[in-house]
Amino acid sequence: MKLITYFNDIQNDLLIWFSDNGRLRIPWKLKSDGSRPETGEILSPYGIWIAEVMLQQTQLKVVLRYWYKWMMTFPNLVSLTEADEQEVLLVWQGLGYYSRAKRLHKSSKLLLNLIGEVNSSDFSFWPVELDQWMALPGIGRSTAGSIISSAFDLPLPILDGNVKRILSRLLASNKSTQKNTKRLWILSEQLVPKDNPRDFNQALMDLGALVCTVKNPKCSFCPIRNYCLAFLKYDPIDFPKKDMKKVIPVQEIGIALIFNNDEEILIDQRLEKDSMGGMWEFPGGKKESYECIEKTIKREIMEEIGIDIKVGEKLISFEHSYSHKKLYFTVHLCEFLSGKPRPLASQKLLWVDPSRLLEFPFPAANTKIISTLFKYLGIEKDNL
DNA sequence: CATCCGTGGGA
DNA sequence: TTCCCAAGGAT
Numbered sequence: 001m002k003l004i005t006y007f008n009d010i011q012n013d014l015l016i017w018f019s020d021n022g023r024l025r026i027p028w029k030l031k032s033d034g035s036r037p038e039t040g041e042i043l044s045p046y047g048i049w050i051a052e053v054m055l056q057q058t059q060l061k062v063v064l065r066y067w068y069k070w071m072m073t074f075p076n077l078v079s080l081t082e083a084d085e086q087e088v089l090l091v092w093q094g095l096g097y098y099s100r101a102k103r104l105h106k107s108s109k110l111l112l113n114l115i116g117e118v119n120s121s122d123f124s125f126w127p128v129e130l131d132q133w134m135a136l137p138g139i140g141r142s143t144a145g146s147i148i149s150s151a152f153d154l155p156l157p158i159l160d161g162n163v164k165r166i167l168s169r170l171l172a173s174n175k176s177t178q179k180n181t182k183r184l185w186i187l188s189e190q191l192v193p194k195d196n197p198r199d200f201n202q203a204l205m206d207l208g209a210l211v212c213t214v215k216n217p218k219c220s221f222c223p224i225r226n227y228c229l230a231f232l233k234y235d236p237i238d239f240p241k242k243d244m245k246k247v248i249p250v251q252e253i254g255i256a257l258i259f260n261n262d263e264e265i266l267i268d269q270r271l272e273k274d275s276m277g278g279m280w281e282f283p284g285g286k287k288e289s290y291e292c293i294e295k296t297i298k299r300e301i302m303e304e305i306g307i308d309i310k311v312g313e314k315l316i317s318f319e320h321s322y323s324h325k326k327l328y329f330t331v332h333l334c335e336f337l338s339g340k341p342r343p344l345a346s347q348k349l350l351w352v353d354p355s356r357l358l359e360f361p362f363p364a365a366n367t368k369i370i371s372t373l374f375k376y377l378g379i380e381k382d383n384l
Numbered sequence: 385c386a387t388c389c390g391t392g393g394g395a
Numbered sequence: 396t397t398c399c400c401a402a403g404g405a406t
Contacts, residue, residue, distance in 0.1 A: 055402035062392065063402085096390030099405085140404050160402045178385075205402060214400075215395075245399085275389060322390060323400090364391060 018203035089361035103138030157188035162208025168240035172229035254296035255284035307339035
């Protein structure tokens with residue numbers, strides 16, 4: 001079967017399916033009055049840019065609430081360039097992959113330089129070239145294509161997880177080689193129509209999210225199943241090839257909530273070069289097999305902060321999984337005894353009143369601790 | 385080319 | 396409960 005002769009049919013069938021079944025109410029794909037844009041009409045590149053970066057490896061449902069919060073805090077490009085990185089991280093807190101937020105912030109200044117402050121509120125002054133967007137940190141070809149096709153309705157291909165899965169199944173191709181990826185890019189490029197690329201790309205992604213799913217694909221509802229080699233001759237489940245799952249290490253972590261005589265608590269800011277760099281945390285570290293967790297906490301605080309503490313009662317223990325490791329946290333309330341705190345393994349240390357903790361960006365494992373601490377101290381906060 | 389980077393939804 | 400993994404990009 002020659003797929004090449006069916007491009008028009010695939011485009012038409014997918015667009016018809018989209019108008020009946022697609023996700024049509026995505027806020028950044030609507031005009032400011034909430035209505036759907038006409039073909040070729042320009043939408044806010046700012047809102048779309050933010051959304052597309054948030055959507056990297058992150059589900060639409062999760063992104064929605066973060067996007068609203070972001071747009072309330074940084075409603076336009078200029079407001080983002082004027083923000084402090086800590087404010088940006090605070091809005092991003094809980095969304096994960098924090099380098100995305102830092103790169104957005106850096107990119108905002110590059111974009112403003114390119115567009116100019118006076119012109120930045122006029123969408124027609126924003127870049128429309130693939131290379132201009134890909135030059136920004138954190139923007140690859142797929143995100144760039146998504147931004148340009150969404151904002152300007154220009155025919156650029158995308159190749160995110162959804163499209164990769166759909167096209168792999170169309171071709172019944174399950175090789176995860178560079179050459180094969182190149183092939184999928186070419187197919188995506190051949191498929192995207194000149195006249196309605198915004199809806200077409202969205203239709204592809206919606207098909208991937210709603211019908212052509214990783215598990216239990218609903219092929220009987222698929223508008224293009226008759227062009228799909230995997231459906232016709234094989235089992236769609238087998239495409240694309242899945243990565244082998246790897247064993248992830250498990251570690252025990254001891255955490256100290258250190259209070260001084262003013263009832264302030266000690267927090268540290270992670271090194272910029274480390275993961276989650278710039279985020280704040282409660283100090284602590286990995287347990288050695290020969291020691292109990294109280295000894296771990298006392299030792300780590302001496303090593304990383306240079307002070308002696310008294311390890312008191314346990315506040316909470318819980319587990320927290322990252323994609324590459326699984327951690328068991330044990331958190332103890334501690335008292336500052338002696339020494340001068342120094343940031344030996346962090347970029348900054350700070351004594352803060354517990355009621356001010358929410359002013360700092362913390363990764364998710366630490367917000368669990370804050371939430372428990374607030375209950376323990378009787379502090380009411382509903383925005384955790 | 386393989387690995388790293390976070391989190392929460394959902395099966 | 397446990398596990399997979401999502402609108403990827405940088406190194």
